[in-house]
Amino acid sequence: MAVNRLGMVVHQARPTAVAAAHTARAWAAAHDISCYELDVWRGGQPRRSAKEEAAAAGHPDLIVTFGGDGTFLRGARLAAVNGAAALGVNVGRVGFLTEITVDQVEDALDAVHDGRATIEERMLLTLRASRPLEMPEGMEALLRYGRGPSPPPPKVRPGQGPEEVGWGIPLDVIAVNDVVFEKLARDRQAGLGVYVSGQLLASYAADAIIVATPTGSTAYSFAAGGPVVSPHMDAVVFTPVAPHIAFDRTVVAAVDEAVAVRVLPTSGQVAVSLDGQFRGVLDPGDWVAAYRAPNRLRLVRLAPTRFYHRLRDRFRLADSPAVDAAPPFYHPRSPVPPDLAHLRLAFDPLPTEPLPPEAEHGE
Numbered sequence: 139m140a141v142n143r144l145g146m147v148v149h150q151a152r153p154t155a156v157a158a159a160h161t162a163r164a165w166a167a168a169h170d171i172s173c174y175e176l177d178v179w180r181g182g183q184p185r186r187s188a189k190e191e192a193a194a195a196g197h198p199d200l201i202v203t204f205g206g207d208g209t210f211l212r213g214a215r216l217a218a219v220n221g222a223a224a225l226g227v228n229v230g231r232v233g234f235l236t237e238i239t240v241d242q243v244e245d246a247l248d249a250v251h252d253g254r255a256t257i258e259e260r261m262l263l264t265l266r267a268s269r270p271l272e273m274p275e276g277m278e279a280l281l282r283y284g285r286g287p288s289p290p291p292p293k294v295r296p297g298q299g300p301e302e303v304g305w306g307i308p309l310d311v312i313a314v315n316d317v318v319f320e321k322l323a324r325d326r327q328a329g330l331g332v333y334v335s336g337q338l339l340a341s342y343a344a345d346a347i348i349v350a351t352p353t354g355s356t357a358y359s360f361a362a363g364g365p366v367v368s369p370h371m372d373a374v375v376f377t378p379v380a381p382h383i384a385f386d387r388t389v390v391a392a393v394d395e396a397v398a399v400r401v402l403p404t405s406g407q408v409a410v411s412l413d414g415q416f417r418g419v420l421d422p423g424d425w426v427a428a429y430r431a432p433n434r435l436r437l438v439r440l441a442p443t444r445f446y447h448r449l450r451d452r453f454r455l456a457d458s459p460a461v462d463a464a465p466p467f468y469h470p471r472s473p474v475p476p477d478l479a480h481l482r483l484a485f486d487p488l489p490t491e492p493l494p495p496e497a498e499h500g501e
Contacts, residue, residue, distance in 0.1 A: 139253060145216065146174070147201065147209055149230075165248075187290055198220070204229060227243060254440075258438075259437070260314070262312045264312050267425065267427070268425045269307065272291055288417075312431050313413050316354040318347070320409050346380075347399055349374060365388055
């Protein structure tokens with residue numbers, strides 16, 4: 139893809155991120171490409187929505203983030219609502235979602251601009267709710283301690299006003315990693331009914347309920363004991379956090395099955411966060427349903443994704459001392475057999491050998 143307008147999301151508290159962003163600006167200037175910084179925390183002003191930020195920047199077709207995974211999630215949401223591609227430059231501690239390091243910025247931008255990069259799509263979540271989410275008075279000041287302002291509560295999706303309460307109100311919001319429902323008061327459990335595909339699964343007294351994408355399965359859901367789900371598949375991952383119930387397992391629902399959470403009458407208030415950012419509070423009787431969004435995140439990849447290699451590296455997985463060390467790669471040095479040709483491979487295979495005539499005719 140040729141880059142016509144470049145957007146950047148920069149972690150201003152990290153000098154390395156600021157320096158890498160300067161490199162990207164110089165690259166854009168050398169290629170006569172417009173360059174804008176997005177999601178800037180303006181003093182004394184509230185945060186703008188993702189669509190407002192994209193519109194103010196002239197709808198960039200590539201958004202590059204300079205920071206850790208949190209910065210990448212901010213930029214990814216901006217990219218997803220605008221149909222732009224997203225590229226993450228890692229200057230954080232984990233960098234599970236980011237693609238390149240600071241010394242690769244110019245080469246990566248050249249690869250994207252010259253059409254040598256590939257685009258990998260990821261599933262996103264969106265929401266319907268019994269009412270629009272709201273930020274309680276005084277909550278913003280509490281949350282801003284040591285941080286910038288929180289994003290505004292999601293608005294109703296454009297062109298879709300409040301509908302019949304049974305189906306809920308479509309909210310103009312997406313989540314790359316997860317939607318989290320957690321107790322607001324330390325001394326009050328969250329009483330939550332969880333419904334999968336419209337059917338009651340269980341009523342939980344818990345610290346939180348996490349509804350995650352496969353991409354988000356390695357984030358909060360994983361820390362709460364959830365499974366690792368390949369980001370190449372579509373699924374809805376539901377994980378309870380510290381539930382007072384014997385069934386404390388994760389449920390992996392099909393991609394066409396919504397997971398709805400209703401706040402029960404005896405519950406305290408419940409905070410709703412998207413990708414770690416607080417977006418509103420639910421009262422008893424309120425409900426929110428999370429399901430696959432119609433749009434998808436478009437990630438820039440410079441090489442085939444080696445997800446399991448990255449999983450091993452980022453989580454520093456150790457090998458069992460009871461077995462011999464395994465070789466680092468499983469890479470046969472012969473052509474791929476025809477019955478395996480449809481599989482995703484983490485390497486460039488040798489060309490497949492043609493079948494002999496008798497095999498082609500089933501003899």
